Amino acid sequence: MPVLIRIAFRNLLEHKSKSLIIGVIIALGVTILVVGNAFIDTAALGIKRTFLDNFTGNVIINGKTDAPVSLFGVSSPGGMEQTPTLPSYDKIAAWLKGQPEVKSVTSQITGMATVSTPSDENSDDAVPTMLFGIDPATYRPMFDNLNFVSGGYLAPGAEGILLSQQRVKEIEKDLKTKVAVGDTLLLNGFGGSGLHIRRVTVRGIFTFKQKNDALEFISYADVQTLRGLLGMTLGSTKIADLAKSDTSLLGEDSADSLFGGGDMVSVDSSAAKPVSSRELTSILGDTGGNRKAEQLDTGAWHFILVDLTNANDAPRFIAKTNAWLAEQHLNAEAGDWKKAAGGLGSISDIVRIIFIAAILIVAIVAVIIIMNTLIVSVIERTSEIGTMRALGAQKSFIWRMFISETLVISIVFGLAGMILGSAVIAVLNVMGIQATNSFLQILFGGAVLRPTVSAGSLATALGVVILIGVLAHLYPVAVALKVEPVRAIQTE
């Protein structure tokens, strides 16, 4: 064994109390790091699986706005911004079908609505729900995420709504009426052109296969019903091309100039005459355009969700898709599952940031404690260092001696911490940690968290502890390097 390692090990044993102080700090730090990382990694994986397998797929494509868009809508400051309709849906869908990486594709519309019963049409107790408007033919094969308590999936092309069991309970509680498959409910939606009401039949009551109370507010409806609720008509998706003369009044701010300065009411002598249907039609002109504007846009979608054959291709495929969208001058963008999941997908990241901040504080405290202990050690060993220097040890040898001791203590106690942390995680994995509320269910990515330790997490812990050791030894070793050989004689 090299002399430096020999000296390092023996010094650790020789100065047991100091070694133990430093060692316990390191071991505890590593234990916390391993356990914390295991929790966060497992939770992050759970959240990813929850969204990726059940809601988002690998890639989401949506229309662009200034605010962030997720599967749950636009996160605008006032919360009132409409989710943009995907431009040139057919063109994008056709392009996706031609891509070899694509395994399956489905489309979705998202909107908020309140649920009431026909008898409580004017009740204030309507229950809010988030509606995913889907095409069952493509959605169900991609996200087989529902267990039906009663009823079943929407039939392709049929109208209807699927409600979560929890939502049904809330509707029953708030509206004081039983809800069952086959019942008709009223949906009130607020779209771009105002308030829309649709009657809809309950086709199924479900629970999510991956239980997560926080997502139980989601209900599924046939896409045409949701388009109607959101006012997604052919007219709403057209951009009016008005002549300058038609818009000239928009610049006026005087009521007189808008409505004219004359009398508000004038008597038209023609009103006294009877008017035939033909005459009325000729007066009103062609109203076909108005009827068209009120027709639902059957090609309007908010999102295209894509599952890839190889999930690891997602970043590359997203970049490729965005490049194509830009090339085609389409005001749309592709993103990953995290973007699709919105704030919920970032929870593990936020928790990780908080954890890292906490670890950073612990690490700074650990560095200070270890540094102080090492300083005492250097002072106690001044004579030994001076002797070594007198005997011909270069400063680099002294540095290597201290870094060896730091690394030995860091690795020995770091490994102890890793073993302890892994043992704690193994026990927690067997026991399972129940998510007692909705937040924990989101955080855990399900109802129960069974944390596991990854090799990467262990390597990170070891890396961090070595970094702490190296940082902690810098000042003490600087002090040691200042010890002159003459101190060998002056100090005993």
Added chain:
Amino acid sequence: MAIVRLTDVRKVYPLGKTEVHAVKGVTFGIEKGDFISIAGPSGSGKTTILNLIGCIDTPTAGAVEIDGQATSGLSDRDITSLRHKMLGFIFQSFNLVPVLNVFENIEFPLLLGKDRAPRKEKLEWIGYLIEEVGLTNWTKHRPNELSGGQRQRVAIARALVTKPQIVLADEPTANLDSATGAAIIELMKKINREMETTFIFSTHDDKIVQIADHIIRLHDGMVSSEERREREHASSH
């Protein structure tokens, strides 16, 4: 040519707002193979002179030459290499590395230099030194398991392991009883004769001084007298 030469060497230490003139213009030379005692009462400058010769301290003025090489102006790396190659140290308090055993302590200086002797040759040499200082049965013992005399023997073997031309010993018998002290000096003398290693030791014990064949007496930081005697010669190893 003198292996050690001091020319008008002065050393001043700051002491608060005042200065202590530890060495006040000392000039002398030491020949190769000398067994020299630097003698004098406490505060006469013995240790300072040894530190300057040992290149573990630098003079305020004057020149120190080791084997014809001036030590002033050398970098820390060069002066450390010079110490390792040319000098061996025996300390008053033994200064052994506490976590290393007898064998490892003696071996230690060999691990510091760039030159790596063949392992077999190295082991034979350490074995010879251990036998020479009479510690054959103590090789696996740590310093805290040894008596003062045994520790100083380890220090002597350690000082000799790199085959230095000069061994410096600062009051090597100060922490030993008189019989053990005398035995240590005899051992040093024996090695001096056998290996022709120059031994420079400081002491204030007049009985030990008399064993030396070259005596430099100091008083108040100056050489008060210098005495040379006929060397005893013995066959070398």
